[in-house]
Amino acid sequence: MNGTDRVSIDTADVWPEDAEDDERLVVNWFVSKGSQVEAGNSICEFQVERVDVDVPSPVAGTIDPIVLEENAAFERGDTLAYISHE
Amino acid sequence: MAVPADLDRTMTMSGAMVEVIATEMRADEEMFYMGEDVADCDGIFDSTEGLREEFGRDRIMDVPISETAYIGAAVSAAQEGMRPIAELMFVDFFGVSMDQIYNQMAKNTYMSGASVSVPMVLTAAVGGTYNDAAQHSQALYGTFAHLPGMKVVVPSTAYDAKGLMHNAIRDDDPVVYLFHKRLMGIGWLPAPDGPKTGVPEESYTIPFGSADVKREGADVTVVTLGLHVHRALEAAEDGVDVEVIDLRSLVPFDEETVLESVRKTGKLVVVDEDYRSFGVTGEVISRIVENGLGDLDSVERVAVPDVPIPYSRPMENEIVPDSDDIIDSIHNTNS
Amino acid sequence: MEGKTPGFDIGAGQIPGELHLAAGQEAAAVGVCHHLRDYDTVTAPHRLHHIAIAKGVDLNRMTAEIFGRETGLCSGKGGHMHIFDMDVGFAASEIMTEGCPPAVGAALTAKKRNEDNVAVAYIGEGALDQGAFLESLNFASVHDLPVVFVVEDNDWAISMPKDRITAPRDGSKRADGFDMTGDRVDHDDVVAVYEAAGEAVGRARDGNGPTLLEVQVHRRMCHFMGDPQTYRSKGDQTAHRKRDSIERLAEDLRAFDIGDEELEALRDRGPRSCQGGDRVGPKNNRSPSRRLLTRTCSPTHPRE
Numbered sequence: 001m002n003g004t005d006r007v008s009i010d011t012a013d014v015w016p017e018d019a020e021d022d023e024r025l026v027v028n029w030f031v032s033k034g035s036q037v038e039a040g041n042s043i044c045e046f047q048v049e050r051v052d053v054d055v056p057s058p059v060a061g062t063i064d065p066i067v068l069e070e071n072a073a074f075e076r077g078d079t080l081a082y083i084s085h086e
Numbered sequence: 087m088a089v090p091a092d093l094d095r096t097m098t099m100s101g102a103m104v105e106v107i108a109t110e111m112r113a114d115e116e117m118f119y120m121g122e123d124v125a126d127c128d129g130i131f132d133s134t135e136g137l138r139e140e141f142g143r144d145r146i147m148d149v150p151i152s153e154t155a156y157i158g159a160a161v162s163a164a165q166e167g168m169r170p171i172a173e174l175m176f177v178d179f180f181g182v183s184m185d186q187i188y189n190q191m192a193k194n195t196y197m198s199g200a201s202v203s204v205p206m207v208l209t210a211a212v213g214g215t216y217n218d219a220a221q222h223s224q225a226l227y228g229t230f231a232h233l234p235g236m237k238v239v240v241p242s243t244a245y246d247a248k249g250l251m252h253n254a255i256r257d258d259d260p261v262v263y264l265f266h267k268r269l270m271g272i273g274w275l276p277a278p279d280g281p282k283t284g285v286p287e288e289s290y291t292i293p294f295g296s297a298d299v300k301r302e303g304a305d306v307t308v309v310t311l312g313l314h315v316h317r318a319l320e321a322a323e324d325g326v327d328v329e330v331i332d333l334r335s336l337v338p339f340d341e342e343t344v345l346e347s348v349r350k351t352g353k354l355v356v357v358d359e360d361y362r363s364f365g366v367t368g369e370v371i372s373r374i375v376e377n378g379l380g381d382l383d384s385v386e387r388v389a390v391p392d393v394p395i396p397y398s399r400p401m402e403n404e405i406v407p408d409s410d411d412i413i414d415s416i417h418n419t420n421s
Numbered sequence: 422m423e424g425k426t427p428g429f430d431i432g433a434g435q436i437p438g439e440l441h442l443a444a445g446q447e448a449a450a451v452g453v454c455h456h457l458r459d460y461d462t463v464t465a466p467h468r469l470h471h472i473a474i475a476k477g478v479d480l481n482r483m484t485a486e487i488f489g490r491e492t493g494l495c496s497g498k499g500g501h502m503h504i505f506d507m508d509v510g511f512a513a514s515e516i517m518t519e520g521c522p523p524a525v526g527a528a529l530t531a532k533k534r535n536e537d538n539v540a541v542a543y544i545g546e547g548a549l550d551q552g553a554f555l556e557s558l559n560f561a562s563v564h565d566l567p568v569v570f571v572v573e574d575n576d577w578a579i580s581m582p583k584d585r586i587t588a589p590r591d592g593s594k595r596a597d598g599f600d601m602t603g604d605r606v607d608h609d610d611v612v613a614v615y616e617a618a619g620e621a622v623g624r625a626r627d628g629n630g631p632t633l634l635e636v637q638v639h640r641r642m643c644h645f646m647g648d649p650q651t652y653r654s655k656g657d658q659t660a661h662r663k664r665d666s667i668e669r670l671a672e673d674l675r676a677f678d679i680g681d682e683e684l685e686a687l688r689d690r691g692p693r694s695c696q697g698g699d700r701v702g703p704k705n706n707r708s709p710s711r712r713l714l715t716r717t718c719s720p721t722h723p724r725e
Contacts, residue, residue: 018655025428027273028098028282035094047273050429050649126652127580150550150586151517151578179516182552216432217489218439219500221515274429274647393717397500398489399437401713 004086007059008079009043014055015076016048024048026072026080035063037083044080061085093284098271100132102244102285106251107134107171109289111141114169117255118145120156121173121209130175131211131270153183157208161191161260164206169255177210177226177264191260192235205258207251212240213266213313213359214406216275220394223402227311227358228365230262231336237261237294238336242269242315245283246334249292256291266312266359280316295338299347303329306416307347309370310357311336314407318357321412328416336366344370345378352383353419357412362389386415429647436487436646440501443471445609445641448666449573450475452606452614452636453541456622462510462527462540464520467502468573469513472543478506480695492701496712517548521557521570528566528625539625540568546635547578549592558633562601567625569618570633575640576661580652596633605635609666612673639664 011024029044031037037057045052061083068080097105111117119134125148128135138146149156153174160172174180180187187208194202214223231238239254239261241247247265254261269281300315305327308318315332322328329347333340348354354374358366367387374382388407396402431437443450446468454463454475465472473483479494486493487501494506502515510527514520524542531538548554549572561568572592576583584590596603602624606617614636621632639661643650650658671684695701 025273027428028271030096030098030101030282031094032096037094041095045273047428050274050647051651052273122578123580123652125580128651130579148581148585151547152550152552154552155550182516217437217500218431219502219515220498221503222439274431276428276430391714393714394498396498396713397438397495397503398491398497399432401489401497404713 004061004084007061007083007085009055009058009081009083010077011046011074011080012077013058014053016051016053024074024076026068026070026074027052029066029070031063033063033065037061037063046074046080055080057083059083059085093286095285095287096282097244097248097285098132098277099241099244099247099265099281100129100135100270100272102248103133103251103265104135104137105285106248106255106289108137108140110169110252110255111137111145116167117169117171118147119171119173120147120149120160122149122151122175124148124173129173131265131267131275132272133173133209133211133265133270153179154186157183158186158190160206160208161186161194161204164204164260165194165202169205171207171209171255174208174210176222177212178221178224180210180226180229188233188235192233195259196235203258204260207254207261207263208236209263209265211267212264213268214395214402215268215313217397217399217402219397223395225264225266225312225359227264227336227360228369229360230264231366231369235260236337239263239294240311240334240336241265242300242312242332242334243281243283244271244285246292246298246332248285249290250294250334252289253291253294257294261294264312268313269316278313278316278320280319292334294335295340296334297340297343298332298334299329299343300332301328301330303327303351305351306353306355306419307331307344307351308355308357308412308416309333309344311366312359314357314359314412317407317409318412320409321416324413324416326416326420333370339370339373341373341377344374345381348374348378349381352381354382354384355386355388355412355415355419357407357415358387358389359406360389361392362387363392365389384419386418388412388415431647436501438500438502439467439645439647441468441645442642443468445639445661445665446573446575447471447475448609448611448614449543449571449636449638452611453569453571453618453622453634455615456618457539457541459509461538462524463512463543464524464541465504465511465513465543466517466520466545466548467513467515468545469502469504469543473504473506473511473513474691476506476511477509478504478511479508481701482506484695485701488701490701491712496716518544518551518554518557520544521554522560524568524570525557525561525566528561528568528631529564531567532564532628537626538567539622540566541571541622542568543571543573545578546572546574546576546583546587546592547581548572549587549595555595558595558599558601558631561631562599565628565630567628568631569621569625570631571618572633572635573638574635575638577640577644577653579644579648591635593633593635601631601633603633603635605637607637609636609638609664609669611666611670638666641665
């Protein structure tokens with residue numbers, strides 16, 4: 001990996017504790033492939049039980065790639081995207 | 087759509103609006119926001135998302151369902167020198183409080199011989215396309231633009247929403263800031279592609295009265311605003327070389343940008359989500375006729391026929407202009 | 422479902438738009454409307470279907486309207502928030518307290534014609550602070566009109582709890598300022614509402630003036646279908662769901678030796694009175710009505 005690490009953005013890390021619903025959907029990406037982000041930046045949001053859940057970036061780095069595009073349905077624990085960082 | 091190198095960050099329209107309000111509120115302790123369900127609920131259309139958390143209920147104020155009282159109170163607070171934003175949850179509710187809006191907010195500066203000013207923003211959600219029927223789906227752009235004394239702003243993208251909101255808050259006169267529900271980027275009201283754009287972190291203003299050419303073209307000029315900017319851009323993919331102009335503000339109105347485009351194309355299509363008669367389409371056309379008649383070969387207008395917005399989906403789809411209606415009108419200018 | 426699935430899209434599905442369901446508010450509808458006749462007028466706000474049912478609105482045609490069918494009460498133009506059934510004197514309108522002045526007008530008509538019609542205006546407690554309501558109270562009182570204002574207090578104006586936006590806590594106190602009778606039923610019980618409403622409707626019908634009646638009800642569901650209620654504690658949601666006036670009534674009836682079989686038969690009667698079927702349901706709702714652009718004016722002609 002040429003001295004960089006890759007971190008997955010895991011939907012389980014931001015899952016609302018009280019959600020019971022199986023339906024979930026990526027609503028908005030605020031960054032695109034190749035974007036530089038800081039730790040804590042809001043990078044996307046998804047919908048669970050009609051609530052939009054904001055996903056902060058766990059680390060600083062470069063988004064590459066986005067795995068789940070807008071409108072994609074997914075399950076808890078699926079990876080939204082990867083971030084490469086030094 | 088590739089994000090430019092300096093715009094790694096994209097935002098929804100609501101996100102951009104909220105960011106500006108937060109920035110301005112941090113800078114000015116005398117700013118506050120009043121509306122129904124704007125505190126604990128973050129605004130029904132995400133117009134205040136997260137603000138109560140930072141500023142508390144004293145500055146992000148839930149108010150009684152008394153539009154006359156809180157909009158009138160905002161007018162007076164503004165005259166006292168504070169910088170309030172009052173939110174009318176749906177623009178359709180304007181009837182309840184119109185006296186305070188058009189007889190106080192809009193007229194006090196003029197009536198007082200400019201001895202008072204009213205530096206406030208009135209925000210309101212507008213627009214249909216989700217079957218919310220006659221009392222929750224109107225645009226009413228023309229109604230506010232018709233009555234003198236208010237600046238009227240309608241953003242169509244996150245980038246524009248940010249610059250226009252900074253300008254609205256800093257303006258010393260009342261600004262009516264109408265945001266289209268379908269453009270906000272709400273999970274349960276999916277937006278078309280387009281309103282979500284790159285947004286710089288730093289503050290910037292977009293002056294009112296500066297229309298934006300959202301697409302350059304040589305054959306036909308399409309003038310529109312709000313949601314219909316995106317429908318016009320979709321229609322522009324149909325083969326004719328269309329120039330799409332986003333007015334961004336109705337008051338003041340950027341006549342020059344439209345005239346310049348019509349000088350080039352000779353053909354004008356005006357598209358509006360408001361009612362057809364005595365409204366935006368008629369006004370835009372008459373401005374161009376008054377000052378550019380010689381350049382004009384053909385004119386079309388696309389708007390809601392003069393009926394209230396019906397509930398049922400096929401009925402609403404029929405009367406709210408879509409990209410096919412715009413394409414038809416573009417073709418009509420050539421026939 | 423259209424649009425994004427499996428996410429929730431308010432403009433998709435067979436019943437789009439902001440659908441406000443009224444589970445938990447049945448007692449206020451039945452307890453009052455049971456005293457009314459077809460020719461009495463009822464105006465209702467956005468959360469209206471329980472009141473429509475209690476007033477005797479045509480259920481098949483209301484259902485068709487909810488699905489946006491041309492066979493609906495309003496030809497699909499009004500939708501689930503704007504139900505009109507003039508055969509039973511019912512009209513609904515979704516902006517706060519819009520129905521109060523019209524109810525006063527119906528009462529004024531009855532008084533001028535010396536008829537014994539009564540008008541009832543329903544509002545929610547969130548609307549207690551709205552001008553049209555307060556102006557209507559005064560007009561009704563000063564003209565001694567046969568109108569009853571019913572405030573359904575479900576504690577919540579969307580996300581705003583009553584005690585944070587309205588003073589005083591007891592909405593029926595508004596009546597004091599207008600020199601009219603005010604009453605509050607503070608438990609969600611159809612029999613208690615029936616008794617209080619009997620007084621109020623009787624007062625109006627006898628020509629003894631208006632009443633403001635507030636009734637405690639419960640919002641067992643979200644504000645509109647799709648509202649995630651992030652502003653409302655789970656405890657409050659559970660408490661409201663537990664207080665079901667229909668179950669309370671069933672308990673009362675059991676105390677009078679009415680058995681489960683009979684109760685089930687009563688419960689079944691409601692759904693069966695709506696036939697469903699092709700003229701009512703969502704099918705064939707594909708093309709705009711022929712009447713889409715007509716009937717913005719009434720079909721009658723000016724008087725000669």
